[in-house]
Amino acid sequence: MKLADLFDHFIIDLDGVVYIGDKPTDGAIETIATLRGLGKTVIFLTNDPRGSCREYAEKLNKMGIPASPQDIITSGMAIAHYLKKHYKLDYKKAYVVGSQALKEEIAEIGLILTQGEEAKRSDFVIVGGHQGFNYEEMKIATIAIRNGAHFFATNRDPVFPTPEGLVPATGAILASIEYATGKKATIVGKPEVIIFEVAKKFLSSHERVAIVGDRLDTDILGGKRAGITTIFTLSGSIDQDELSKSDIIPDYVINDLKDLLKEQ
Ligand SMILES: [Mg+2]
Structure with a gap:
């Protein structure tokens, strides 16, 4: 057995x-x-919200594990699914702190992606860990949430394993924005x-x-x-x-x- x-x-x-x-x-x-x-x-x-389903499938294929994008579920997909199901998204704006793949996933459900000044008045702030995270993103997300944006994150994992050891994941980035706003994000992953x-x-x-x-x-x-x-x-x-x-x-x-x- x-x-x-x-x-x-x-x-x-x-x-x-x-x-x-x-x-x-x-x-x-x-x-x-x-x-x-x-x-x-x-x-x-x-x-992990850094890649698209297609990118994860490619990564697996390269390793010798056959996979197509339909075999992969990401937290980015889950957040898109959740927002589409629970909100009217027409003409609504989203500030995404995250990878290109996550931004595309959010744009695909009809949300208008924002940046700079406009981002401070976004309807949604969506956080997913990515390596380009910086103070400017933390600041804009904080202002938008303090202005009343709905606050979502893909997950709360503190770390993920790499050959270098455990490194900061979405949860570590999210913690800085939660601390600055005093608000907790809704998690979908x-x-x-x-x-x-x-x-x-x-x-x-x-x-x-x-x-x-x-x-x-x-x-x-x-x-x-x-x-x-x-x-x-x-x-x-x-x-x-x-x-x-x-x-x-x-x-x-x-x-x-x-x-x-x-x-x-
Ligand atoms: Mg794991």
Whole structure:
């Protein structure tokens, strides 16, 4: 009996599970190929708002993991989905602190992107971590939110794993804007269920679904809230010691993706 036998659909986190930086984790390429060969659905779910679905698919393809943009769910996609569903967006303006990919995602749902003076009177401020984050962005976002803009962020992850170690993610950037405004952003990425609802639309059934992730406070907590079986992997940001101290308890723990196919 293998753990993979229990499921037909896998929602797999990317950073720290499938790859770290540009390097696939041990056994990721073979495991994903085998799961698909067994007829199982594999979709990838990332809180990282820096890339578009097409860019993540290209990254996976380069590593030897075949993927198309339709196999990828990002927190940028989830925020676009949420805003479209809950607000009238006609002629509304958004100031986006984030990557080009996130800006495009927001522009696609009809929001008018702002910058400079105009941005200070935006209807929405949307924050997603990106490497170009600077004081000017922090300042404009703060003024717009203090002027009454709705405040959203893709996620609250404090860090993500890289070959250099854990580096600041959206949550660290978001904290500066929250501190300056005294307001908390609405989050749509993991651990909120919104991103899982978007993911479920890509599955033919909502039975026998598992999420595989390397963060307890996002992947595992979010999976539990969404009613999905949770598989925690030690290949990413959290080690056995932190796991044993946490009150978020995953259904299963694996060392890396290879363990899904190990005889138990
Ligand atoms: Mg991760």
